[in-house]
Amino acid sequence: MSITKLHVKKGDTVLVLSGKDKGKQGKVIQALPKKNKVVVEGVNKVKRHTKPNQSAPQGGILVKEAPMFAAKVMLVCPACGKATRIAHKDVNGKSVRACKKCGEVIDQTK
Ligand SMILES: [Zn+2]
Known part of the structure; x- marks a missing residue:
């Protein structure tokens, strides 16, 4: 199985074309070519409840960008x-x- 190459990669600035963040711009912080998805800074944020751990003894809500197509x-x-x-x-082959x-x-x- 070959890995599909994405048209965007980590570090690129992208414009969101659809969804609740339509029109927003952000930087690609992660590219997931196998899933055809990217994680964009500040876009598609989801809340996750976390269990208490050492850094957050009370547990808490983590807001994190979720991968999007x-x-x-x-x-x-x-x-x-x-x-x-x-x-x-083609530049230098x-x-x-x-x-x-x-x-x-x-x-x-x-
Ligand atoms: Zn241009």
């Missing part, structure tokens, strides 16, 4: 600031992601 987010281009689809460019709107290469090429 990668298809629900769009990459925000760091160069032009617009939500965009991805184009692929390597396929990198580029902005479809302004053509800027998004991935760093080392």
Whole structure:
């Protein structure tokens, strides 16, 4: 089984396209290619009740971002600031992601 490559990855800024956080922008803090999901900072937050432990002797409510489908987010281009689809460019024989709107290469090429 091959791992599906997501169009976004950790560190990308993305725009939420649907759901209760529609229109919000946030940074991808985790990419889960096997599940086709991403965790976006400040988006899709859920409350979890936690049992008492050493750091929280009373137990408590933990607010945490839950994974959401990668298809629900769009990459925000760091160069032009617009939500965009991805184009692929060949740079020195390597396929990198580029902005479809302004053509800027998004991935760093080392
Ligand atoms: Zn752009």
